[in-house]
Amino acid sequence: MVLNWIHAKDYTMDTLLLLDRWVIRYWMRECKPYNTAGRDYRADMGKALSRYPHVSHYCKRKAPECAEFVDAVLSLVPESLSLEEARAAETAILEYHQSFVVYAYPEVMEEVNYIRCWRPERLYDLVDLAGRIVLDVGAGTGRLAFAAAPLAKRVYASEPCDVMREYMRDRIQREGIANMKVLDGVATDLAFEDNTFDVVMAGHVVGDDFDRELGEMIRVTKPGGWLVCCNGDDEFKREEPNRELVERGFAFVRYESSEGGIIYNYRKQVVKE
Structure with missing residues (x-):
């Protein structure tokens, strides 16, 4: 692409x-x-x-x-x-x-089409966030985390880029958001205890190392909780969902974005013995 x-x-x-x-x-x-x-x-x-x-x-x-x-x-x-x-x-x-x-330059990133054209309803259609404890992995400018905050009990945004973390913190303070916290972290090494979150979500993060990334995300998710991969809107005409995620048990939702692209979002309920 x-x-x-x-x-x-x-x-x-x-x-x-x-x-x-x-x-x-x-x-x-x-x-x-x-x-x-x-x-x-x-x-x-x-x-x-x-x-x-x-x-x-x-x-x-x-x-x-x-x-x-x-x-x-x-x-x-x-x-x-x-x-x-x-x-x-x-x-x-x-x-x-x-x-x-x-x-x-987070202000530039906010104007990239996959963030600018995306709507929170795409996330809400994937998972019930009401009263949940939520983690956004690789949060970036906070597209998913800020969408979750009005509904969730608590939202944690994990982001390895310092400029992005400070950008989110400034917005939290500016908007008076009381239930959201920003922390350093990468998808393969999340600074949380096992079985902490009801929902663990990411967008444009999973894919470099499926085993390590999904392994960490599953580790911090409560039994019965949800993994969500909610992508932004763009112009790319994807012909099929991500085969690796489908083979790992993720269901998908397909839609045409406002940019004309074909978008696939994913969810999976976590089962632990």
Whole structure:
């Protein structure tokens, strides 16, 4: 799927100064590098960073495990590098990582269509939230958590990105929401006791490691509780539901989004012995 969430030319590598260690590590060590259309990821990263020594310093200090990579790509930069070449490389890197760039700018993320066009009724159609204790995993800007708060007894929003956590906390304070709390955490390592929640929900989170992600979500869900994967609205024409989730016992709801895309949402009741 080709995302069109940002205009990469409107951003700079200073974006990395707003991102967390795990994101820097992904950019520098874990992502699948491109090497197509005359562009090479490592060469582009070196050219992009060459204009921002303070960003290189930050990345090496924030994520020491990436220091060797940073030094290596900077060593590839030709002395004859022009400003235009450096800027083209920078734009290519930011375009490639646009789904992470928006993590630095929650107000921009809120305008991405899958959040902007989504309606809380999509969540309410999946699960009864009244009086429930709810966890939103990988909450982002809080699309699901804020939708759940008016109905639930208590809502916890787990989010690994500091900028997003602070964005949600500001909104909680601004709107006087008394039953919602924001915490750090990733889907594969949730900071909660076993059997804590009536509903554990996520959107656009599950899929990198089904066993670990769903294992943790099930662990913190009460027997008889619900797992919910409630996606946002977009323009992509999906031809079928996620086979992995269906094979793992999730029921699905299909609908056409306001953007014209075909959306599948999922739910599963947790049974424990």
